[in-house]
Amino acid sequence: MGYYRAGFTEIIGIDIAAQPHYPFTFVQADALEYVVAHAHEFDAIHASPPCQLFSRTRAMRRRYAAAHYIDLLTPLRAILSEIKIPWVIENVPGAPPPWDCRLCGTMFGLRGRGQIHRHRLFQCSEMLPLFPVTCSHTERAMNVYTSGQSRYGTEREFCDGMGVTWGNTREGLQAIPPAYTELIGKLLIARL
Numbered sequence: 615m616g617y618y619r620a621g622f623t624e625i626i627g628i629d630i631a632a633q634p635h636y637p638f639t640f641v642q643a644d645a646l647e648y649v650v651a652h653a654h655e656f657d658a659i660h661a662s663p664p665c666q667l668f669s670r671t672r673a674m675r676r677r678y679a680a681a682h683y684i685d686l687l688t689p690l691r692a693i694l695s696e697i698k699i700p701w702v703i704e705n706v707p708g709a710p711p712p713w714d715c716r717l718c719g720t721m722f723g724l725r726g727r728g729q730i731h732r733h734r735l736f737q738c739s740e741m742l743p744l745f746p747v748t749c750s751h752t753e754r755a756m757n758v759y760t761s762g763q764s765r766y767g768t769e770r771e772f773c774d775g776m777g778v779t780w781g782n783t784r785e786g787l788q789a790i791p792p793a794y795t796e797l798i799g800k801l802l803i804a805r806l
Contacts, residue, residue, distance in 0.1 A: 619677055623669065626656075635695065635781030646686065649693055658802050660699040661694065663687045668709040669725035670680070690735065693698065694739065703737045704790055713737050718749040726775030727767035729753055732791055739770025742801040787790035 619627055625638040627643045641648065645661070653659060663686040687709060694701045707716070714737050717729035729751060734801060771784030773779070777793060780786075 615780070615793025616790070616797070617799040619792060619796045621803050622658075622799055636740060637780045646693060649690075649770070650695070650779055651693070651698060653697045656699060657806060658699060659689055659694065659697070660704070660795065660798075661701065662692050662704045665706040665709065669706050691737075696719060697739075699741045700802055702802070704794075705735050707733050707735060709735060714742070715716075717794045717797070718751075719791060719793075720750045720752075721748075722791065723789060723795075724775055724777070724793065726771045730772065730775050730791075732776060734790060738796065738798070740802065740805050742805065 618638070626642045627633060627636045627638060628643055628648045629636075629640070630642070630644050630744035632642055633640050645663075649659065649661070664683060667685055670688075687703070687705060690703065694703065705713075713735040716733055716735050719732040722733065731751060732751065733749075758804040767775075769783035769787060773783055773789070776786070776789065776791040778786040778789040778791065781789075
């Protein structure tokens with residue numbers, strides 16, 4: 615959604631699993647294979663490989679994560695490094711470097727019943743004027759992951775606070791706040 619708000623007009627999402635609420639054109643396919651076959655058809659690529667292997671929440675279920683999740687970040691970086699168009703990779707704190715910047719909901723004023731921190735890391739092929747963010751956390755974070763309700767609101771309130779107003783809450787909890795990709799999208803368009 616952020617790339618659309620930044621000015622990109624044709625947005626295609628690729629995932630191996632169906633995404634019935636995705637707000638733009640969707641192709642169900644293996645994303646790594648799709649990028650190899652179709653990268654030349656695009657002006658830019660944004661990739662968000664699965665983060666469960668690197669997420670801090672994996673510590674609560676380390677054995678499960680190690681047994682069920684594979685590292686797609688490393689092969690994705692190798693594929694994108696061979697592509698001659700601009701690309702962006704997003705993932706969670708804990709994912710292996712290199713990263714160009716970390717974005718936080720507080721720098722965009724994201725709020726639910728509390729500040730939404732939602733730290734995300736970005737690596738860009740282009741030299742975009744990104745910078746490591748200085749978070750402005752001034753109160754407890756509104757974080758809702760699996761319980762449906764927390765002291766700081768429901769899953770839906772968390773998604774709405776991030777600006778993820780489409781789809782169901784399971785999809786919304788995994789989404790990148792549109793404010794992040796709108797910023798990166800505007801910088802990409804300026805470079806293009």
